[in-house]
Amino acid sequence: MIVQSDRSIVHFDADAFFASVEQAADLRLRGKPVAVGGEHRGIVASASYEARQYGIYTPMPVARARRQCPKLIVVPPRFELYEQFSANIFGLAEEITPVIERQSIDEGYLDLTGTSGCLSRSPDQAVAKLRTDVSRWLKVTISLGLARNKLLSQIASKLRKPNAMLIVPPEDGAELSFLHPLPVQWLPSIGSRAKDLLHSAGLSTIGQVARMPVNWLTELTGSVAKQLHDYANNIDHRPVETNRSDAVSYSHQDTFAADTMDFDFVVAVLKHLADKAFGRVRADGKQIRTVTVKIRYTDMDDHQGQFSFPEPTDVEEDAYPHLTRLLKRLWDRRVRLRMVQVKLSNVYNGYRQPDLFGAYERKRNLAFAYEAIRQQFGPKAIMRAHDYALSRN
Numbered sequence: 417m418i419v420q421s422d423r424s425i426v427h428f429d430a431d432a433f434f435a436s437v438e439q440a441a442d443l444r445l446r447g448k449p450v451a452v453g454g455e456h457r458g459i460v461a462s463a464s465y466e467a468r469q470y471g472i473y474t475p476m477p478v479a480r481a482r483r484q485c486p487k488l489i490v491v492p493p494r495f496e497l498y499e500q501f502s503a504n505i506f507g508l509a510e511e512i513t514p515v516i517e518r519q520s521i522d523e524g525y526l527d528l529t530g531t532s533g534c535l536s537r538s539p540d541q542a543v544a545k546l547r548t549d550v551s552r553w554l555k556v557t558i559s560l561g562l563a564r565n566k567l568l569s570q571i572a573s574k575l576r577k578p579n580a581m582l583i584v585p586p587e588d589g590a591e592l593s594f595l596h597p598l599p600v601q602w603l604p605s606i607g608s609r610a611k612d613l614l615h616s617a618g619l620s621t622i623g624q625v626a627r628m629p630v631n632w633l634t635e636l637t638g639s640v641a642k643q644l645h646d647y648a649n650n651i652d653h654r655p656v657e658t659n660r661s662d663a664v665s666y667s668h669q670d671t672f673a674a675d676t677m678d679f680d681f682v683v684a685v686l687k688h689l690a691d692k693a694f695g696r697v698r699a700d701g702k703q704i705r706t707v708t709v710k711i712r713y714t715d716m717d718d719h720q721g722q723f724s725f726p727e728p729t730d731v732e733e734d735a736y737p738h739l740t741r742l743l744k745r746l747w748d749r750r751v752r753l754r755m756v757q758v759k760l761s762n763v764y765n766g767y768r769q770p771d772l773f774g775a776y777e778r779k780r781n782l783a784f785a786y787e788a789i790r791q792q793f794g795p796k797a798i799m800r801a802h803d804y805a806l807s808r809n
C-alpha cells in the first residue's frame with residue numbers, strides 16, 4: 417500500500433525553447449520551419465514544431481536538415497536572449513509560488529501544496545494562469561504537468577507537448593493507470609544502457625518493471641534497481657528544492673590550509689574545483705555556459721569575475737584557459753589569498769548531444785575516462801598536471 421501525502425507538484429518545460437524564442441523575437445519567423453543551429457558543429461540545437469513536421473530533429477546535422485526541408489530557416493543561437501526569456505518565465509512562475517526548483521533554463525518544478533487558500537485559486541487554476549501568462553506576455557509556450565509527486569508531474573509535462581497541460585488526479589488508482597502503460601524510458605534517470613537491458617529482458621512498460629522483484633532488477637541493472645523499482649511503483653518523496661534566484665548552479669570552493677601568494681598553485685586549485693563541478697554537471701546530463709571565479713584575500717576582500725562560452729559545454733578542459741585568465745585579472749592586489757571558488761551557471765539541458773565528430777567529443781570522452789579511472793583505482797591512478805602539482809604541495 418502506497419501512502420502519498422497530498423502534495424501539488426507542477427513541472428513545466430518550455431516547448432522547442434530556442435526556436436520558440438527566436439520566433440517570439442522575430443515576427444517573420446512565426447509559423448515557419450525554424451532551426452537554431454549549433455555554431456561550431458553544424459548541428460540542429462532546437463527545431464520549431466513547423467520544422468519537426470518535416471522530420472527535423474535534435475541533434476541532426478544542419479546540412480542534412482536543409483536538404484530535407486529546403487524552406488528551413490536556420491539561425492545561429494543567441495544564448496543571452498534565451499537566458500533573458502528564461503528569467504521572464506521563472507519570474508511569472510514566482511508570482512504563483514516562491515517554492516521553485518530550477519532544473520535548466522527552460523524547466524522547473526513548482527510546489528503548490530497549500531497555496532490554494534491564500535491565493536483563493538486551486539492548483540489547476542494557478543497552473544492554467546501560468547500557461548496563459550507565459551504565452552500572452554512572452555509569445556512562447558510551455559507544457560505543464562500537475563500531480564502529487566515530481567515523477568508524475570515531470571512525465572505529465574512532457575507527454576503531450578507542445579502547449580499542453582496534463583493533470584494526474586491525486587488518487588492511487590488514477591496515478592498507476594497513468595504510469596504503468598508507459599514505456600520504460602519515461603522513468604527519469606534511466607539511461608539508454610538500462611533501457612536496453614530492460615528491453616532485452618522483455619520489460620517494455622513501467623508496469624512490467626513495477627511487478628519485478630528488486631533483487632531480480634538488481635541483477636539486471638545494478639545499483640539503479642531500487643530507484644527504478646520505487647519510481648515504477650510511483651514511490652517518489654523527493655521535495656521541490658528551492659534554489660537561488662540566479663538559477664541552478666554548481667559551485668565548489670576551497671579555503672587554503674595557509675594563505676598563499678603562489679599563482680600556479682591557485683590555478684591548480686581552480687582547475688581541480690572546476691573538475692569536480694563539471695563532473696557533477698555531466699552526471700546530471702546538463703551543460704553550462706557561464707563560469708564564475710571568486711577570490712577572497714586574507715583581509716576578507718572578495719572579488720569575482722565571469723566568462724560565458726559561446727555555446728554551453730560540459731567539459732572542464734574548455735574552462736581551463738579562462739580560469740587562468742580570470743585569476744590573473746582578479747588578483748591585482750599584492751595580498752595573499754585565503755579562499756577561491758568556481759561556480760558554473762546558466763545551466764542547459766540536452767543542448768550537447770553526444771555526436772561523433774570533432775574535438776568536443778574527444779575531450780568529453782577523455783573527461784569521462786579520466787573520472788572512471790580515478791573512481792575505480794583512486795585519485796593517484798591518473799592525474800592531470802594540476803592534480804599532480806597539488807599532490808606534491
Ligand SMILES: [Mg+2]
Pocket residue numbers: 429430431432433522523
Ligand atoms: Mg524544453
